[in-house]
Amino acid sequence: MKTKINFDINKLVRPNILKLKPYQSAREQMSDKNAILLDANENPFPVEYNRYPDPLQRELKMKIAEQKKTPVENIFLGNGSDEIIDLLIRAFCIPGKDSILINVPTYGMYEVCANMNDVKVIKVELDDEFQIDIPTVLKKSQQAKIIFICSPNNPTANLIQQDLIVDLLENFNRIVVVDEAYIDFANDAGFLSKIDNYPNLVVLQTFSKARAMAGIRLGMAFMNAEIVNILTKIKYPYNISLLNQKAALKALEDDSVSSEIKAILQQRDWLISELQKLKIVEKIWPSDANFLLVQFKNHKQVFDFLKKEGIIVRDRSNEPNCNGCLRITVGKSLENLMLITILKHLDKRISEYDFFEIQKSY
Ligand SMILES: Cc1ncc(COP(=O)(O)O)c(C=O)c1O
Structure with missing residues (x-):
């Protein structure tokens, strides 16, 4: 069931990002593996890493799509979830004007990324059980562009109650990020299956925790395709190295x-x-x-x-x-x-x- 939330991505994105003409690699349009590659000024001699990686990480995204049972167009990959947090703030928040809302105590990078981008941080304390204080969040989020929810939350270790997150998704018509870095340790399916119902939902997951691959820096985000397109526009063209794409593909074959x-x-x-x-x-x-x-x-x-x-x-x-x-x-x-x-x-x-x-x- 889709929600009736009044959500217009074009009104949310920073106007300069909406207008931005992104850097384009000639290979984004091309999937012929046998093509002669004379477009990117690489050294043609065949060593393993002489070529730029696929900027759209197509093979890796297809494998992730298969495992997560999510369409490829709803997936965005970052150099760790940290890059995705930063990109979300950069895409939606105008420096010196906009704000994000976080529920504290929580993961420190939301605030650090906001500070780096000169974006204000509205903090609402979690309650005695470390659950979200919905009335205060709704009241204080009037000016916020993004609400960050971490579930299970770092450092408090608890899942945030599903009905509270749904409440925010249905009553906040800007971006709601649910960071599920630790979801594989919880007895809970999380919000991945709900990205279709909520156009304002972004779910973050990572290879760094249960997948035991913090060293390769690979974060995954799942969301409606319009937001994926915005993030794809502003990411560095080759944000996931070839080494890391290969390592992640290999890891996905391992079910230990x-x-x-x-x-x-x-x-x-x-x-x-x-x-x-x-x-x-x-x-x-x-x-x-x-x-x-x-x-x-x-x-x-x-x-x-x-x-x-x-x-x-x-x-x-x-x-x-x-x-x-x-x-x-x-x-x-x-x-x-x-x-x-x-x-x-x-x-x-x-x-x-x-x-x-x-x-x-x-
Ligand atoms: C809640 C949470 N989100 C994201 C991250 C960072 O993930 P990544 O290693 O993918 O950047 C961490 C790291 O500790 C975390 O605790």
């Missing part, structure tokens, strides 16, 4: 990813059960992702101790409603075991110290 996800989820449960036993742990937030947000009694001491022992976690304690919180990625079983062993050590030491301090006060 589901067993890896299963292992990560088992490890996540084990980590939760072990962390719960520690006195230094105040709260573990429920997780739909491959990381945990954990509130510690003395997070700074925990962070420093782990660092000294060679374990790096992310301090998120300065984020709204994340007092004392560290974000911990679920690693391999041995890594998780090391983490817990070290934390147990610290837990014991702090408990003994507390006991000693209590004794002294009597």
Whole structure:
């Protein structure tokens, strides 16, 4: 069912982008693999990477379309989701005038990209359960061009309730981005199947998380074809290297990813059960992702101790409603075991110290 939202892409896009005549590679129009290529001033001698990559990534998009059961024309690929976030802001927000809305705490790059583009950032805090505060978002988003929703959210690890996202899609007639970087770890189908119903919906996914390919920098976005065309116009012509297109195609043939996800989820449960036993742990937030947000009694001491022992976690304690919180990625079983062993050590030491301090006060 399509929504009746009043959505006009031509009124949303920055006027200069609407008028923009993009750089065109002669090969965009051509699919004959045997053609003699004298158009791009390359070195013709046959080494593996002497040719520019396909600017439209046709083979890779076809493979992704097949796996995601989504038409090719609804897919846009970026140099990581980060490039797509930046392109969306550049396509729709006029520097010094327009704004985006984010639901904090959330992934930091929405704000960084907005700042880079001199675009204002309206921040609305997530509620006590880290869900979206719809009335406030609707009220404050009057001037915003894009609302970013991260689900499962980084750093809070939870899925955003589907009905809340639908509420925004149906009541905000500009762009709603649902960043699903961690969706493969959640027991939820996400919003990919809904791009046909909502012309204002952009779903972001990535090869960096469950696909275990953060090194190749490949982000995927799914949306109505009109928005794909706008982003295609403003991206750098060869934004996905040939090396990366090949690596991604190879990765898509490998289905061991589901067993890896299963292992990560088992490890996540084990980590939760072990962390719960520690006195230094105040709260573990429920997780739909491959990381945990954990509130510690003395997070700074925990962070420093782990660092000294060679374990790096992310301090998120300065984020709204994340007092004392560290974000911990679920690693391999041995890594998780090391983490817990070290934390147990610290837990014991702090408990003994507390006991000693209590004794002294009597
Ligand atoms: C929510 C979220 N979106 C996007 C990204 C970046 O993805 P990519 O590696 O595809 O740029 C991250 C990275 O941590 C993330 O947490």
